Amino acid sequence: MVEEPTFEELFRQAKHSAVHLEMRDGYMRSDPSFISWQHDPGSLLSEWDPESRPWLALMQEITNRGVEVRRARVFSEPMSDYLRFEHCLTPANIAAGEQVRWLPRRRASDLALPGNDFWLFDDSLVVFLHFTGEGELSPEGDEERTAEPSVVRLCSAAFESVWRRAVPHEEYRPV
Template identity: 45%
Template sequence: MPAGRTLERLLADCRLSAVHLEMRDVYTLNDPKFDAWQAGHRIDLDDRSSWWRPWLQNIVNTVARSVEDRRARIVSEPVSSYIRYEYDITVPNLRAGEQVRWLPRRRATDLALPGNDFWSFDDAEVTVELVSGHLTITQPHEIALYAGAFAELAALAVYGKVARALITKAIQAVDG
């Protein structure tokens, strides 16, 4: 992130749209919540205090300002255990107002996508997520490339009941 600019601050300053593209099948294997999920713990959607976290309030605040908050996830099939975990914990994001779409990697092969995950804010700034940090892009012609990639992907990706069916089918393929 730029010096002094956290993701929370970038969202707070956003006025039109925030988009996030995720393309990896695993993000962290040293996460106690992921470990608990693997051991069988599931969030209780009826007990908001058990799953509500500060990040979700950022989404609520962003959407309350009429900012469109969208996320797209490209996933391999069969889905990894981490993607299964992400799928299970996405409901709170949806309840907070984030629009989350899913796209099988096999359907993304014709798209010109960047090599790394990224955030885009108001089509004015892109933050590329690197292994050891972030890269901030502010040149309009470069931002347009990221915006175009996300738009193409979002047009192909699915959400809601269709996404549930896609992920469920991919999980069933793994589980037999």
Template identity: 45%
Template sequence: MRPSSVPPFSELIGECRRSAVHLELRDTYEGYDDGGRFAEWKREGGITPAFEEDFRAWTGLVRETVARGVEMRRVRVVSVPVSEYIRFEYEATHLNEEAGEQVRWLPRTEAATLLVPGADLWIFDDRAIRFGHFTGDGALVRNEMCHDASVIEKFSEAFETIWKRATPHDLFTA
């Protein structure tokens, strides 16, 4: 697999017609520049109206995408007990779901017998994958595109298997 140039996310999601699925595998993205949302959550003790306002760009994009008939799904594979960062994500997930994104959670111990990709990824309409490569503290190193049909097929199958085993957000306890 050779890396290719990475278009902006808005372009990738804008070209979707059927599905956009996201697999998250890390217990922290604290090193990722999130506009200070995680620090605010820790300082304020929860999700604030300011957070919800900042998050509106994402939820607006989700609403627009779902309105076009694109199914958006996300699975987070997490260690249990969950990290503080995952508790933060968990508390904010209702915003993703209210916008139309389906979210499930899979404890890492329940993923042990599954073939799980080595990096976070987005799969767009079974035509392209965008891998996300992160540092140990969760800072984004780079994104990488893959258009290899055999790789896309394998990771699409892996995502579906993970999705089936994962617990819907409203039934998962962080």
């Protein structure tokens, strides 16, 4: 049996694109960085360092070789504390090569969106992410992969419709 690539390997195997649609108002509230930020918003200085955030190093690596990484967030206003935390971290993601946009949920009401957050790699593989109601990764299995063409088309169209309406990070100010 052939072992599936890890999530990190999927990024390293990407040839031209990796897009991410996030639609929750909170994630991983047990994250020590989030907890620290709640007590001291100035505590995020280390979060800008690729040494302390391996995600940033990975994004630099793949965007430097020409892979376009885009992230779109659909969210409720006023913004949750967790998304305010993410908004504060986003400039580091952008510095590492990601493009990020924000779409207030009330501007997405007429868009057909999948039921779960996902990553779409090279317009050919969708990785759905499953979370508990509290925003933690699901213990029953946190991801589901599919290359089913109809699902890939749905996710690609959903992402692009959000991306067209969303506000670039540099222009969005949390409400």
